[in-house]
Amino acid sequence: MNDQPEVTEIYIIIGIAVIALVLLAGAIILFVLYYQKKMVEAQVDRQQMELDYQRKMMEAALESQEIERRRVAGDLHDSIGAMLSTIRVSLITHAKINKSEAEGINESKKMLDETIDSVRRISRDLMPSTLEKFGLAQAVREMCDRFQSTSALPIIFHEEGETPPLLKNRELMIFRVVQELINNALKHSHATQIDVAFINSDNLTVVVHDNGIGFNIAEHKSDKTPGKGLGLFNIENRVRVVGASVDFQSEPGKGSRISIIIPYEKV
C-alpha cells in the first residue's frame, strides 16, 4: 500500500526532471541562436561603418581634387588667359604700326587665338561654369556639343522630363562620371554615334549609350592600368559616393550601355 504513492512521487520527479532538462537544453539552444544573431548584427554594423568611412575618405579625396581643378582652371583663365589676351591686343597694335610686318603678325595672332581657345577649353573642362550657373543637364548638353564639335562624331543629348537641381558637389560628381564615360566611348569604342540621356521618373537615370565595339565588363572592371582613364572601378566608386548605382551592359561587338541611377532623395 505504501509503494503506490512513492512510485507516483517518482513519476512526478521524473516529469519535473524531464521538463527541466528540456527547458535547460532549449535555453542553451536559444542562447546560441540569440548570440549568433547579435554577433552577426555587430559584424554587419562594423562593416557598414568601415564602408561609410571609406566613402567619406573618397568623398574628401574627390572634393580636394575638384578644389585643385578649380584653382588650376581659375589660374588658366584669369592669369594665363588674361596674359594671352594682353599679348593679342599688343600684337594687333603692333600690326597697325608696322604694316609691312602685318602678314607675319596676323599668322602669330591666328596661332595665339587658337592657344587662347585651347586655354579656355581646358579651363572649362576643368571647371564647367555652366554647371554652376545652369545645372547638370545644361552642362552635360554643352559638353556633348563641345565633344561633337571636336570629334566630328554625333553625340546626341536627350532629356526626358525636367532634371531638378541637385546638390552642387553631387552634380559635379555625376558630371565627371558622364565626362569620363563619353571620353572612354570616344577613345575606345570606335562608335559612329553616342547617345546621352537624362531620364527623370522616380529617380534620375543617366544613360550613356554607344554603338561601338563593346567590351568585356569583367575584364575592364579589374583594369586599373594608368592611362586608361578612371576605369570602371573608379566610376563605380564615384557613383557610390553620391549614393547612386551603376549598371554596365556591354558585349563585344554589340556596343555598350551604361546607366547611372540616382535616387532623388540621395542628392
Next chain:
Amino acid sequence: MELWLLDASFYGSLVAIVIPIILLLARYPRLTIELKVLTFLLCFSLLCDVAADILYHLKIQTNYASSLWAMFGTVLYLTFFYFTLRMPSLKPVMITLGVLYLTYWAAIIHGGNFLVINARPRVLTELIVMTFSIIYYYKLIRELPTRSISTLPMFWIISSIFITNSAKLAIYAASEYLIEIHNDNLVLPWFIHNILSTLGSLTIGWGAWLNFKEKSVHQSYKK
C-alpha cells in the same frame, strides 16, 4: 496507463524515424560523412526497435535488442560527433571514451547482465551526447557562420539529439530504481520516452529536409 497507448507511441516513433531515413537515403551518395554516419545510426536504431518488437511478439526478452542499441549506438554517436566537430584534439578523447564504454559493456556481459535494463550505461550515453552537443554549439559560436544558423541542417539535427537525450537522461536515471525497488513496468516513463523519440526524429527529419532542399538547389544550379 493503458498499454495500447504505449504501443501506439512506440509505433509512432517507428514511423517518425523512417522520415529522416528516407530523406537522407534519397541523397546518400552526396551526403557528407557525418550525415552518412547519422543515416547509419538511424537505420541501426530502427532495426533495433523492429527487432525488439518482433522479440516482444515472440515473447522473448526484448533487452537483447535494446542492449545492442545501447552498446553500439553510443559508438555511432561518438563517430557522428567526431566527424561533425572535426576537432583533432578531441580524437583521443573520443577513442578513449569509446574503448572505455565498450569495456564497460564487456564487463556487463561478462557479469551476465546483458538482458537487464542496464540504465547506467545509458545514462553515460546521454551525458556523452549532451557534452558533445554543447561542444558543437561552442564551436558554432566561435566560427560564427554569417548565414542564420536556423537554416543549418546540422543545427536542427544536433538540437534534436541534445533535447531528446537530455530529457531521456531523467528517465534512464530513475528506471533502474523503479524496476528494482518498486518492480514497476515503466509504462508511463517509456511512453514519454517514445514521445520524445518521435519529436526528436521529426526534428531530425526537418534537418534532413533542409539538407535535401539545399542539395536539390545546388544540383539545379549545376544543371
